[in-house]
Amino acid sequence: MCCNASYAENIIHLVSAEYPPYFGAGLPHGGAVTNIVVQAFRHSDYQVKVQFLPWARALSEVRAGNVDGIIALPNSNSREDESSLAFSTPINTLQIGFYKQRDRGIEFKELTELKSFKIGSVRGISNPLEITAANLNTLESLDDITNLRKLAIGRLDLVLTDKMVGKFLLENRLSDMRIALNWQGNVVANRDQHLALSRKRAGFEKKLQAFNDGLKQMALDGSLKELINQAGLEMPQNHIN
Known part of the structure; x- marks a missing residue:
C-alpha cells in the first residue's frame, strides 16, 4: 500500500487544449510544449498524465483544483489567475x-x-x-x-x-x-507560455519547483533548445538561467 501511495504522489494530472503545434491530442508527444513539460518533470521522477479539453473547460478544471495544472498559459496577471494559479518559468514565446x-x-x-x-x-x-x-x-x-x-x-x-x-x-x-x-x-x-499549477492542490509548490528545476537542467544540457528548435518554436523572452 505504501508503494502504491508513493507512486500516486509522483503522478501529475494536467489538462491541455488544442493549440497546435504547441499542444494537441493528435500531435506527436501531444505537441512540442507538452513534450517539454513531460521531459522536465521526468528529471524529478514525476509521471505526467494529460487530458485534452476545450479551452474554457480546461481552465475551469484547473481553477477549481480538480487537476494539478494546465499546459500551457501566458501569465495574464489577472486577479483570478494570480489567486488560483502558480506560474512556472517560461517555456516558449508566442x-x-x-x-x-x-x-x-x-x-x-x-x-x-x-x-x-x-x-x-x-x-x-x-x-x-x-x-x-x-x-x-x-x-x-x-x-x-x-x-x-x-x-x-x-x-x-x-x-x-x-x-x-x-x-x-x-x-x-x-x-x-x-x-x-x-x-x-x-x-x-x-507572450511567454508557462505551465500553470492549481494553488488548490496539495504540494503544488513542490511540483512547481520540480518542473522549474527540470526545465533549468534541460536549458543547461541543451535539450530544451534542441526540442524548441526541432519544432520551430520561439525561445522564451525571459531566458532560463
Missing part, C-alpha cells in the same frame, strides 16, 4: 497577431484603428492587455479553426491568434483556405 483575407490590405499603426473590425478570439483564452486596452470588437468562438473558417467566408475581418498556430492550421487542417488567408504582419504582443 507571437500574437492577426490573420486576414489575403486580398484585403489591412494595415495599422495603432490598435485603435481596428475598432470598426470584427475580430475573432477564442473563448477561455485571455486576450493580450494591448487588445483589451484598445477596446476592440472581439467575438469569441470555441477554437481557432472555427474563427479561421468564419474569416474565410467574411463573418470576421480578422482572427487574433499566434502566428505559428494559424500557419499550422492552414497548412495541415484547413489547406483549402491556405491561399485565401494569410498573416497580417504586425505582432501585437509577445
Whole structure:
C-alpha cells in the first residue's frame, strides 16, 4: 500500500487544449510544449498524465483544483489567475497577431484603428492587455479553426491568434483556405507560455519547483533548445538561467 501511495504522489494530472503545434491530442508527444513539460518533470521522477479539453473547460478544471495544472498559459496577471494559479518559468514565446483575407490590405499603426473590425478570439483564452486596452470588437468562438473558417467566408475581418498556430492550421487542417488567408504582419504582443499549477492542490509548490528545476537542467544540457528548435518554436523572452 505504501508503494502504491508513493507512486500516486509522483503522478501529475494536467489538462491541455488544442493549440497546435504547441499542444494537441493528435500531435506527436501531444505537441512540442507538452513534450517539454513531460521531459522536465521526468528529471524529478514525476509521471505526467494529460487530458485534452476545450479551452474554457480546461481552465475551469484547473481553477477549481480538480487537476494539478494546465499546459500551457501566458501569465495574464489577472486577479483570478494570480489567486488560483502558480506560474512556472517560461517555456516558449508566442507571437500574437492577426490573420486576414489575403486580398484585403489591412494595415495599422495603432490598435485603435481596428475598432470598426470584427475580430475573432477564442473563448477561455485571455486576450493580450494591448487588445483589451484598445477596446476592440472581439467575438469569441470555441477554437481557432472555427474563427479561421468564419474569416474565410467574411463573418470576421480578422482572427487574433499566434502566428505559428494559424500557419499550422492552414497548412495541415484547413489547406483549402491556405491561399485565401494569410498573416497580417504586425505582432501585437509577445507572450511567454508557462505551465500553470492549481494553488488548490496539495504540494503544488513542490511540483512547481520540480518542473522549474527540470526545465533549468534541460536549458543547461541543451535539450530544451534542441526540442524548441526541432519544432520551430520561439525561445522564451525571459531566458532560463
